[in-house]
Amino acid sequence: QAVLTRASPSRRSFPTELVSASAFAMPSATSGETADEDNDKGATPNTVERHCTDCGCCVLFLLALGFQALVFHYAIRNGNPGKFAHLPTASGDFCGMTDTVKDKPYLYFCMEDNSLSYKNAKCVADCAEPACGASQTYVAEEFAGMVCLPDTKTSKDLASEALKLLTNDPNVERMMSLKGVISAWEVLAGATVASMVFGLVYLFFLEKFAGCLIWLGFAVTVLGTGGLGAAFIVASQQPDGGDGLPSSGDSEKDLYVGVGFAAFCLLCVCILLCKRKSVNQAVQCITSASECIAESPGLLLEPILAMLIKLVALVVLAFGFLYLLSVGDGVSYHPENGIEVHYTDAQKAYIVFYAVFALWLLELCSALSTFVIAYVTQLWFFKEFTLAGIAGLPKAYCAVLRYHMGSLAFGSLIIAVTRAIRIVLQWITQGMNESGNAVAAALACVMACVVACFERFLKMLNKFAYMDIAINSNCFCTAARHALSVLTHEATTVVTIEGAAFIFELAGAAAITAFGGAVTYLVVTRVDTYNDPAKDTFVEDPAILSVVAAAISFFVALPLVMVFGCVSDTILFCFALERLRAPMEDEAKSFIAQMSCVACWSSSPTARKRPAADNSRHPSGTRTLLNKCTETSARDIRDPAR
Numbered sequence: 001q002a003v004l005t006r007a008s009p010s011r012r013s014f015p016t017e018l019v020s021a022s023a024f025a026m027p028s029a030t031s032g033e034t035a036d037e038d039n040d041k042g043a044t045p046n047t048v049e050r051h052c053t054d055c056g057c058c059v060l061f062l063l064a065l066g067f068q069a070l071v072f073h074y075a076i077r078n079g080n081p082g083k084f085a086h087l088p089t090a091s092g093d094f095c096g097m098t099d100t101v102k103d104k105p106y107l108y109f110c111m112e113d114n115s116l117s118y119k120n121a122k123c124v125a126d127c128a129e130p131a132c133g134a135s136q137t138y139v140a141e142e143f144a145g146m147v148c149l150p151d152t153k154t155s156k157d158l159a160s161e162a163l164k165l166l167t168n169d170p171n172v173e174r175m176m177s178l179k180g181v182i183s184a185w186e187v188l189a190g191a192t193v194a195s196m197v198f199g200l201v202y203l204f205f206l207e208k209f210a211g212c213l214i215w216l217g218f219a220v221t222v223l224g225t226g227g228l229g230a231a232f233i234v235a236s237q238q239p240d241g242g243d244g245l246p247s248s249g250d251s252e253k254d255l256y257v258g259v260g261f262a263a264f265c266l267l268c269v270c271i272l273l274c275k276r277k278s279v280n281q282a283v284q285c286i287t288s289a290s291e292c293i294a295e296s297p298g299l300l301l302e303p304i305l306a307m308l309i310k311l312v313a314l315v316v317l318a319f320g321f322l323y324l325l326s327v328g329d330g331v332s333y334h335p336e337n338g339i340e341v342h343y344t345d346a347q348k349a350y351i352v353f354y355a356v357f358a359l360w361l362l363e364l365c366s367a368l369s370t371f372v373i374a375y376v377t378q379l380w381f382f383k384e385f386t387l388a389g390i391a392g393l394p395k396a397y398c399a400v401l402r403y404h405m406g407s408l409a410f411g412s413l414i415i416a417v418t419r420a421i422r423i424v425l426q427w428i429t430q431g432m433n434e435s436g437n438a439v440a441a442a443l444a445c446v447m448a449c450v451v452a453c454f455e456r457f458l459k460m461l462n463k464f465a466y467m468d469i470a471i472n473s474n475c476f477c478t479a480a481r482h483a484l485s486v487l488t489h490e491a492t493t494v495v496t497i498e499g500a501a502f503i504f505e506l507a508g509a510a511a512i513t514a515f516g517g518a519v520t521y522l523v524v525t526r527v528d529t530y531n532d533p534a535k536d537t538f539v540e541d542p543a544i545l546s547v548v549a550a551a552i553s554f555f556v557a558l559p560l561v562m563v564f565g566c567v568s569d570t571i572l573f574c575f576a577l578e579r580l581r582a583p584m585e586d587e588a589k590s591f592i593a594q595m596s597c598v599a600c601w602s603s604s605p606t607a608r609k610r611p612a613a614d615n616s617r618h619p620s621g622t623r624t625l626l627n628k629c630t631e632t633s634a635r636d637i638r639d640p641a642r
Contacts, residue, residue, distance in 0.1 A: 058406030079323035224514025232258030298393035508561035516553025
């Protein structure tokens with residue numbers, strides 16, 4: 001930062017998180033100004049001369065998409081997700097699935113030396129059937145439509161032992177959890193629809209009650225996550241666990257989930273206490289965004305379109321991933337490791353590629369939405385009213401699909417690869433913790449934190465790069481460099497104001513997430529269809545299903561709540577760009593300075609400054625926000641220590 005300050009005195013000091021980016025984004029501080037002026041076309045999204053950008057990355061994406069289609073076809077032909085609804089025997093036969101036991105859907109544990117053994121488990125057609133001989137038979141009942149569980153009333157110890165056999169085997173436990181998620185797909189669909197409705201209502205009332213809704217969102221988040229945390233913690237202290245079954249292993253899991261929800265609740269409370277002043281700033285940003293959306297109704301359709309596009313992509317990708325996971329090259333039983341699923345090297349490569357491409361595609365959907373919102377908002381800011389309404393939306397999609405898919409694919413690929421590395425590091429951390437290697441676990445955890453920090457910075461930089469692509473038609477790297485120079489210039493204060501809407505985004509997304517998770521937990525634990533162990537639709541672990549529902553609700557809420565933050569950030573970016581486009585003018589001297597002797601004999605050049613921004617063409621809320629930016633910039637110039 002010191003080097004950049006000495007080399008480029010025209011740039012103000014900026015936050016540390018942007019310093020490293022400035023180092024690689026600007027080849028040299030002395031040439032930065034000229035390069036940035038060359039990269040600014042001085043046009044608007046409607047008047048700039050567009051050309052195809054980052055064509056090589058567009059070709060790479062199309063090739064990856066073609067290979068993904070081949071992997072998807074391979075999974076559909078060779079996979080069978082029905083395996084996840086049936087348990088395998090030690091010999092590898094899936095009860096109710098394999099041809100030899102297709103009419104025997106239940107797994108029955110036979111006794112060996114007065115104890116149950118997975119090694120001697122058999123498939124049976126009915127739990128009342130004597131599968132292991134008279135001396136090894138016990139009274140059993142159907143459990144989750146997958147296994148014959150010893151009667152908890154007459155053979156409580158055997159029932160506990162059978163559940164331990166299931167929950168102590170990680171692969172079997174994952175199969176049972178996945179089966180519960182699949183069985184309760186109606187609940188997940190209902191939670192998704194409820195979250196969509198909640199989010200739309202949230203947006204509808206936002207324009208008039210921005211401040212109240214932010215506080216209401218935090219209240220719902222605190223109460224929802226706090227209530228869920230308390231419910232899981234209380235359930236973990238019950239003698240028979242949260243699901244009422246003895247020694248099911250749910251008590252420890254419920255405790256972890258409850259502590260996680262409680263920690264998130266405390267985090268929200270800390271944000272409320274420490275960021276109270278930021279709420280007023282967020283309200284100003286949201287008010288300005290509301291004015292833009294009111295005059296550009298196409299922006300109200302974009303989050304709905306983005307949500308539907310991402311939802312369809314997520315469903316198709318999840319469907320294919322289930323089929324791909326079920327193409328395993330058989331299963332086997334190991335006395336120490338339990339049931340093991342085997343994949344060939346090619347199948348492992350397919351799974352890794354499929355997962356990385358799924359991250360890339362979902363991030364590309366987010367980038368597409370960001371570009372479209374930025375495009376329409378820029379039309380509104382520069383008062384091209386004929387195009388800022390509904391007509392601006394298809395024009396934005398045409399521009400990005402025709403010219404800039406390569407740039408969006410480039411930025412999305414960077415995020416996808418970074419996120420994949422972070423997930424792998426987190427997986428390594430978990431594995432090292434389980435193996436007892438504390439040093440390796442700590443090292444992997446530190447690396448995961450560094451990668452996560454870098455990922456957050458890249459997402460922020462990508463967003464402004466897409467804004468620059470929309471208005472200047474630059475390639476991705478040039479757009480990122482130019483956008484960063486705009487954000488960190490002394491004439492603007494966007495860096496300090498940008499992200500103020502994060503308070504609103506956090507409140508809205510967290511409230512919708514807590515709402516979806518809480519509704520799912522109440523339905524699963526109160527409705528007999530999912531709470532009766534004798535039924536095929538029984539959900540063995542409500543905690544897992546609640547977490548899945550919360551994740552889906554968050555995924556649905558994100559496009560809805562981020563539209564206001566993206567609009568407000570685009571307005572600030574346009575304001576900064578307009579300020580830098582304004583020609584410099586001589587600063588007027590006072591009468592005393594003009595008549596002084598020092599002025600007569602001094603050879604110092606006349607001070608130059610940028611003219612005051614004319615914000616009169618904007619609505620009152622936007623005008624107030626931009627005037628505040630102007631005042632803050634002036635204070636920063638007068639007091640560099642700020």
